[in-house]
Amino acid sequence: MNTSPVTKVLVIGYVWPEPRSSAASGHVMQILETFLEQGWNITVSSPAGPGEHKADLSALGIREVPIELNNSSFDAFISELAPGIVLFDQFMMEEQFGWRVEKHCPQALRVLETSDLQSLRFARQQRLKERLKDDPDNQDFTALFAPALREEFELMADSDLAKREIAALYRCDLNLMISQVEIQLLVEEFGLPGALLHWCPLMIDLPTAEPRTFAERAHFLSIGNFRHAPNWDAVLWMKTTIWPLIRAQLPQAQLHIYGAYTPPKATALHNPAQGFHVMNWAEDALQVMSAARVCLAPLRFGAGIKGKIVDAMLCATPSVTTPIGAEAMHGGLPWPGAISCSAEDFANNAVQLYRDEQRWEEARQAGQSLLSERYRKSVHGPALIDKLRDCLENLAQSRKSNFTGSMLRHHHHKSTQYMAQWIEAKNRNTLDKD
CATH class of the missing domain: 3.40.50.2000 (Glycogen Phosphorylase B;)
Structure with a gap:
């Protein structure tokens, strides 16, 4: 039995998890289940409305708390919760709430769950569009599928999305990466320290039931x-x-x-x-x-x-x-x-x-x-917990070693804080007039 002290975890999601709708939500649920197995106290929050296929987190013993963008009510909420770990699901949540987490829970371990590199996906989509425009009748995409990592970097490097996303990776204490190719791209081409990245693919229990045979299947x-x-x-x-x-x-x-x-x-x-x-x-x-x-x-x-x-x-x-x-x-x-x-x-x-x-x-x-x-979940689940505990134990030193992340937090968090406070004040004035 695990006798380690209970850790409070806050997960801030771009959307509420829908594991039967997307692999990204499925991965989040696998991470939550790994935390539950440790006896950790979990709260999930999101500024989004519930989707059609939202998971029933409360049935698993997970607290659900809706939150708002650009609203200081989050400050009181996280101060009272005082989590030891804050996990951002998608980098946009780190952009929106990272400064509030640092201000009110500076010792919380900040973790980003990436699912995939959105800037890489977007760059590849643009490359496909250009390829289809230039040669719409050619249905052989061999050249499209075979770029070197350096080519991927050059495709991404000038985009605002890549600059935002990779800055968020730097600002966090740890980033959960589902793809080893993306880890290699980030380390070799973008220069991210490997210590900021942890390989955490989809985690599954191996099937035990006998599968249907070839003859029993169709379509x-x-x-x-x-x-x-x-x-x-x-x-x-x-x-x-x-x-x-x-x-x-x-x-x-x-x-x-x-x-x-x-x-x-x-x-x-x-x-x-x-x-x-x-x-x-x-x-x-x-x-x-x-x-x-x-x-x-x-x-x-x-x-x-x-x-x-x-x-x-x-x-x-x-x-x-x-x-x-x-x-x-x-x-x-x-x-x-x-x-x-x-x-x-x-x-x-x-x-x-x-x-x-x-x-x-x-x-x-x-x-x-x-x-x-x-x-196998039995391999990656314990590896994730070990990595998080190691990060918690060495948090002060790892933050000193990540000066680039500290610098980016300083500049981004200040500007985001002032913008958020301005938007909140503007919204308040609008309500007062109404």
Whole structure:
């Protein structure tokens, strides 16, 4: 039994966790569960309204406290709570609340949960747009998927988003990184100290149930939150190019597409005659994934690692994806399916996996090995706790060693504080006039 003193943790989320809607929220929930296993006292706050699929945190013993942007009520709240750890979910929350945390709880360990590098994802999206504009008919994206880290840096370095995001990483005491590729990019190209970064991928318990066999499965499946731009682009690429190539070889094939927050533009793509089914949100993503024979994830841009592919491995479902989809996910281990750079190669690999039971079985087994090697909660959970405790014990020295972060906090927090106070005063005057 853990006999360490209870630690108070405050999580400030950009949104309330929705683990059945996005991998990012799923990762947050895995972190919260790891904290609960330590007996820690957890409060989750967000300035956002509750989403359709919000997790019931109170049922887990987690306190839920809504907060407001640019409102000094947060100051009294955090002063009374006095957390030992404050975890910002997405860098924008550090931008908004970091100065208040430092002012009222200066000894709290400030941790940023990144999910992915948003500036990297945005830069890759811009690169795809330019590529499609210059050569719209070419469906081979090999060159797009093969930039060196230095090229990624040069693509990102001039953007305001990268400057904001990486400044937030410096200002925090520790940053949880889901992708080892992003760690390498930050250390080698942006010059961040490695001590500020901790690899914390998706953390799962290995499945124990016997999966469905090849013969017991049918159809292709794609899944992902429609609010996430890479997922919407993947759906469009499937609709216009990849799926017609698959149907040419498998005329009776069906593709089932699931995703939270399905917009009308996605529903409009639903076409049963073409075997293209837009199914909206899945109540149980693992259930529908377990029934599918092959998972399709044709991601042409993105960052982090892909929850849908981890779910596929959990369900013993082989996947076909791109180098973007596979990035940082398998180390040197075989991919549980196929990685393709062109629409034609993607479709051919999907058809072969769907038809060839032996190849399908080899891919399924590769997925089980990959889960065991890289994603076990029993490995990453204790590693995270050990890292947090080490940071707490050495907080004063690590902050002295991170002078750049201290300098950025000094300048950013002062300007943000004055702006927030001005906005609050302006809002107050508006209410008084009303």
